[in-house]
Amino acid sequence: MESGKELTGTLALAVFTAALGSLQFGYSMGVINAPQRIIERHYGRSLAVLSPEAAVLSPNRTADMFQEEESGTHSSVVMYWSLSVAIFSVGGMVSSFLVGFVGDLRGRVKGMLMVNVLAVAAGLLMGLCKMWKPHVMVITGRAIMGFYCGLSSGLVPMYIGEIAPKAYRGALGTLHQLAIVIGILISQVIGLDFILGNDDMWPLLLGLSGAPAVLQSLLLPLCPESPRYLYILLGKEREAQESLYRLKGAYDASADLEEMRREKEDADKEPRVSILSLICSSVYRRQLFVALMMHLSQQLSGINAIFYYSTAIFAQAGISQPVYATIGVGVINTIFTLVSVALVDRAGRRTLTLVGLGGMCCCAIAMTVGLKFQEEYSWMSYFSMAAIFLFVSFFEIGPGPIPWFIVAELFSQGPRPAAIALAGCCNWTSNFLVGMTFSYIQAWLGPYVFILFAALLFGFTLFTYLRMPETKGKAFEEIAAIFQKGRKKAPRYAIDGVELQQLKAATHA
Structure with a gap:
């Protein structure tokens, strides 16, 4: 209870x-x-x-x-x-x-x-x-x-x-x-x-x-509708409480309601956060940068390139039906996403992302070696196959699933929809650009194409280590406080990126 x-x-x-x-x-x-x-x-x-x-x-x-x-x-x-x-x-x-x-x-x-x-x-x-x-x-x-x-x-x-x-x-x-x-x-x-x-x-x-x-x-x-939506956006405390009871059973909801009440108070102090105001706001700049980099790391990791190469590598390794090996990659995808489900609330988001990006970086280097020498040494094709399976495994442990939900954790109720929209657009746009340009990059770099992805993955690993906080088990306001702590001379309140002092000056003018 x-x-x-x-x-x-x-x-x-x-x-x-x-x-x-x-x-x-x-x-x-x-x-x-x-x-x-x-x-x-x-x-x-x-x-x-x-x-x-x-x-x-x-x-x-x-x-x-x-x-x-x-x-x-x-x-x-x-x-x-x-x-x-x-x-x-x-x-x-x-x-x-x-x-x-x-x-x-x-x-x-x-x-x-x-x-x-x-x-x-x-x-x-x-x-x-x-x-x-x-x-x-x-x-x-x-x-x-x-x-x-x-x-x-x-x-x-x-x-x-x-x-x-x-x-x-x-x-x-x-x-x-x-x-x-x-x-x-x-x-x-x-x-x-x-x-x-x-x-x-x-x-x-x-x-x-x-x-x-x-x-x-x-x-x-x-x-049931989201209790946070009902309380913070619509101000319907009673409906939010009923939704909490439906979702969590009979329990003391006072702590959850109090957290939402404080978040609503903060949200009421500033106007609705639009996409443009979120981009311009200095208050949310660090959270937004981390969120966008997480989505970029997912799409620029080379995961789509791995799928592009897999069938050809499997065929060269002597597999008569490469399509079944590709399905095997899909099975590995599913198994290691389940591993992530089991570990993410124990090991934490930051740890799994670091392990995933670092492992993918090593696998990208191994893929380069395998592609370079697979014509000279027949066993190199199997080396490349192992690198493919490991690459996919590391991707699904952290960089695959975590960016999708980390944005909702990094932002409070007010800016959350705009942040998710921006992160989603970043994800889709980078996915589209990789799909359109990869064949040209591959023709230019040949077997060394994965060195490019290894360099990107190293950069994303370093960024995650230096800038991404751990959000496991923290309330939304606690996560926001982590980012606010790093801001020098942060204004107490900010409205669409305009500091309160600037707003007062504009009002008097």
């Missing part, structure tokens, strides 16, 4: 329901890769049929174009395929700015419920793409799904971070990443050619990316 630290059934339901959005995010990221050649053939057929003017100009042109696009070599097919992949990140980049607005409009639960309309619409467009122009419908569906995932990747960690008990905040926050890697793994398995990754079933494979949204829509009405 005292602590309220127990994991109740309602809390488990709420976290599971929210994490379905993360599962959909992961599935949508991974699903497009397995049926690439099949989708390209269908694009080629569609484009050949849609070019009747070619037949008028040259009777043999349509047949020639059809054959080219059947093999996936025609420039139009390549362009539309690249757009199908890249548009997902573009949608996420755009919508990540709206996370705070959607989360505050009607609440976290209703916000997740509203955006599910986008996921269902995207799933239907892709699932029914054979009915019209496959390339147009898939690209449109991927754009809408990316827009949904940009919102979901912010709303889910925000909601889980606000409802999780302090003792379990790290473990429950890590479930966002766990759901993502499970979604990727599911897409890899059912994307095998003898399941759904074939010429007949690939639209269903893409369309299923909207299925988690249907289940989540059925469960969300059973989930």
Whole structure:
């Protein structure tokens, strides 16, 4: 009756329901890769049929174009395929700015419920793409799904971070990443050619990316709203208390309510923190810098490059079905994210991030050695495979899951939505840039490409050691105090980055 630290059934339901959005995010990221050649053939057929003017100009042109696009070599097919992949990140980049607005409009639960309309619409467009122009419908569906995932990747960690008990905040926050890697793994398995990754079933494979949204829509009405949202933003203390009881069971909620009351008082002393004011504010500058660097370390670590190389390395090592080895990487992903769930509230966020980044740095150097000498020494391919598995393992221990929920811990209720929106946009933008530029960097550096990532990882490890505080077991106001302590001559209050003295001068003027 005292602590309220127990994991109740309602809390488990709420976290599971929210994490379905993360599962959909992961599935949508991974699903497009397995049926690439099949989708390209269908694009080629569609484009050949849609070019009747070619037949008028040259009777043999349509047949020639059809054959080219059947093999996936025609420039139009390549362009539309690249757009199908890249548009997902573009949608996420755009919508990540709206996370705070959607989360505050009607609440976290209703916000997740509203955006599910986008996921269902995207799933239907892709699932029914054979009915019209496959390339147009898939690209449109991927754009809408990316827009949904940009919102979901912010709303889910925000909601889980606000409802999780302090003792379990790290473990429950890590479930966002766990759901993502499970979604990727599911897409890899059912994307095998003898399941759904074939010429007949690939639209269903893409369309299923909207299925988690249907289940989540059925469960969300059973989930309590975030108590912090109810109390701090809406001032509804009684409703917040009821929500706490639903989430934590019967216990003395006075300590939690008092913490929220103090946070509300601080939030009431300053206007609503917008994205622009957060960027300009000197009060939150250190927290924001740490949050953005955490997300940059996730995307610039080289994890996407590892996945890019893995299939080729597995094939060279003599594995007849490299796709199964790639699925093995997905299994490793899932297992070590579970390890992170178990350790994050014991070892701490800072420790796991340091171990993960440092381990990845060493593995990147090992990958460089393996890629350089694998043609001279056959056993080097197996050395490279081991480096891949270890690299992925270290990523999922810390740098993979922790950035998603650390932002919600670093900021109080007022600036939290704007901070999550900025961090999400940073994540999506860097992901997009890596995807667009990696092939050029790889062509330039060849087998030494991972030396670049090793240098970046060393820099991120050093930054984490010097600047990132430990947030394990601390209240939100305690974490904020850590950053305030390091500010020289910090103003007592700040409004949109303008010190109180400046505000008074402006008022008198």
